[in-house]
Amino acid sequence: MWRIFLTVSLLCWSADGQVTCRNEKDEPVDWYIIYKVPKLNNIGTTGLEYLYIDSAGKNETSTDHNKPINHPNGVLANTLRPIFTTSMPDNFGFISYSDQPPPIGTGLGSTFGHSKGLMMMEKDKTGVWLLHSTPQFPFERDQNNFYPSSGAAKAQTFICVTFNYDQFQHIGEHLLAIAAFPFDHHIPDGFHKELTQVTEKDLKKRPKRDANQVKSRELTSAGLLSAGLISAGLISAGVISAGLTGTGTSFESIAKHQIKDEMDLVLLITSTFTFSIVDRNEKPCLRNNDKEAYNRFVKKHIIQENFDRNSIDAWQRYITDRGLCDRRRPKQSFFEPGSQGAVEQICQGHGHPLSNHKDNLCISPNTLPFYYVTLDNNCKVDCVVLKEDYVVVACDVIVNQCRPVHFEKHNGQGPDMSAICQKVNAA
Known part of the structure; x- marks a missing residue:
């Protein structure tokens, strides 16, 4: 049975807003x-x-x-x-x-x-x-x-x-x-x-x-x-x-x-929302001609150096020095280096496509810990939370290997257990 375990710790608690x-x-x-x-x-x-x-x-x-x-x-x-x-x-x-x-x-x-x-x-x-x-x-x-x-x-x-x-x-x-x-x-x-x-x-x-x-x-x-x-x-x-x-x-x-x-x-002034959509293949592990897609994923989501994870200032320096300040990404997620292999394996035979989804998203077979970092409009770190959740990533074939190229929020979707995420000859 699929269960969700959330570990909230480290530096802050999330807001408990009632107006939603x-x-x-x-x-x-x-x-x-x-x-x-x-x-x-x-x-x-x-x-x-x-x-x-x-x-x-x-x-x-x-x-x-x-x-x-x-x-x-x-x-x-x-x-x-x-x-x-x-x-x-x-x-x-x-x-x-x-x-x-x-x-x-x-x-x-x-x-x-x-x-x-x-x-x-x-x-x-x-x-x-x-x-x-x-x-x-x-x-x-x-x-x-x-x-x-x-x-x-x-x-x-x-x-x-x-x-x-x-x-x-x-x-x-x-x-x-x-x-x-x-x-x-x-x-x-x-x-x-x-x-x-x-x-x-x-x-x-x-x-x-x-x-x-x-x-x-x-x-x-x-x-x-x-x-x-x-x-x-x-x-x-x-x-x-x-x-x-x-x-x-x-x-x-x-x-x-x-x-x-x-x-x-x-006045034809109107207001509207347009989803910010990441272009995706129609199913996992199809070829992606962007050879840098996986490297960008690693830069954005795998911690690349040692620093005090309990320090807001240390997180601030890391995000600034690594060029990760981006107003379009006020909420960012990071894995410890030791979890990189487990994240890659989601796309290499251990993960499953999401049920009822016609794109390249795959879900991990178990929960993984990661840091959830919130930044304000000036790229100042507001909050860091250590969480544990099922991980959903987009999987594409990069240089003949199926690899994660995008981190997606897990909304409780379950896996399609009849299929696995891995490169096949037809890809």
């Missing part, structure tokens, strides 16, 4: 995407059914659990529950914005951005950015009336991502750039100033922006470990928390420029 994206079981997830189908009488859809995928690899429809999009204990209601109250603590804030706000909001002019979303966060912990396309959503801050009745007719999308609090400064900058209209909010004193500025409905009182410039920013999710992967006994014993973080997913927020037509000023 949540699935239909009210379990925290790093991110999810929902496509709500339109109402179609000819095939019998009510317009409240949806398709759902998340960071844990779950792929389902609302009919799998009989909870439509407006269910008071469904995915959206579970995620929005922190705002279903009139009394909010000083360490919690939220902003709902939309170019088509519900009746509780104030109407807006054409100078605001064509964008819809909601963000909420606990200061110094975690929060949620929920982007969507539904007018008048959330209709009310009420779990029984949050979804507008008008929202059933057309197809809609929702993208929810869990972020650490520090990322909300950049998200606030994004909302200022797209001139988002805040129809409901609660931002206490002491939060990022950009969030307070977004709540200002008079654009003249906001910081000056260049609306003709396309702006983008790399964002990294909190990397929440998927529900069900952590031993319930460890959680109940208080050894680790259900919000323990793993390797985050990279996203990119894009603010487009405004376009002026012959009649009026129309």
